[in-house]
Amino acid sequence: MAYKRTKTFSTLLKNNKQVITQLYYKYIFLIIIFGTVLIGYIFYRNGAHILLYGDTPSALGEYVKTVATVLGGALVVLGLWINNRRVAEQTRQNNIAEKGQINTRFKDAATLLGSDSVSSILSGIYALHQIAMEVSVGNQKQRGYVSIVHDILCAYIRENTATIQNEKNGKAWRINQKPAIVIQTIMKVLFKNNEFIYGDLVTDLSNCVFENLDIDNAHMSNVDFSRTKFIKSSMKDAVFTSCYLEETFMDEVDFTDSTFEKVLFDYSHIKNSVFAGCKMGGSDFWDAVLTNVNFKGAKFNMTDFKSCIFEENVNFEDTILEGYSYDEIKNNSASLTK
Known part of the structure; x- marks a missing residue:
């Protein structure tokens, strides 16, 4: 029987939560005022004013001041709490409205891509x-x-x-x-973009085609360009970090003065392209095919051309590999560029 009563009371509270909340906010100030006065009166009847201030003519007045101060402080705290609740609720409503607006804008923008x-x-x-x-x-x-x-x-x-x-x-x-x-x-x-908002995401641009692309001064991190074609494109002064350019095909691509850190060009076919003045650290060209590629002035640091095929006119002038034969470069470049 007690369990049923508790369950019934709980259900009643749940079903009337909104009404109870409205009554609570409407009469909370009166409840606190009358509650504080009532408690103060009870303590007064039990001699609290004498206990606090002694048996003097001014004891009652001081006691009333104390009760009034406590009441005022309680009302201030309550007011701040209610105001914070209102601000929080308004913020929540604003967030809901903002999300709704973003959802609508997102849907409209995505639809335009199909035009x-x-x-x-x-x-x-x-x-x-x-x-x-x-x-x-x-x-x-x-x-x-x-x-x-x-x-x-x-x-x-x-x-x-x-x-x-x-x-x-x-x-x-x-x-x-x-x-x-x-x-x-x-x-x-x-x-x-100056904010680099996509910089910490892994980007999959594998099996794509880029022709007449111009992204000089771009910053690319964690991008997978595997099996992608680059034709007649410019990526000068760009930064590539932890990118995959494996099995790519490049023809007439200009990487002048770009920076490559931990970039893989393995099994790629690169021709008629320029890497002049580039900085390459921890990058590999394993089994890549290079034809008419210019590395003049490039800075190599732990760059490996293992088993690379140099078909014709690969220029290493003004680099640490200048003066070495193609066979020496493809067999020993890892140690030569340490």
């Missing part, structure tokens, strides 16, 4: 990036949009790389189905 109009696609890219920038310094719960926007933009590039096969000879090659300006814009917002 046939280049201007609409570009608008969608910048709108998504703007959302990512805003939430990157905002509410912790909304920062997940940064990763979502990042993944959408990367997937967009990968999904718009098509493989075409020649029906006569069966030869296949990859092309980019979108205008260069679209891919250029995505790469710009990913790797040339």
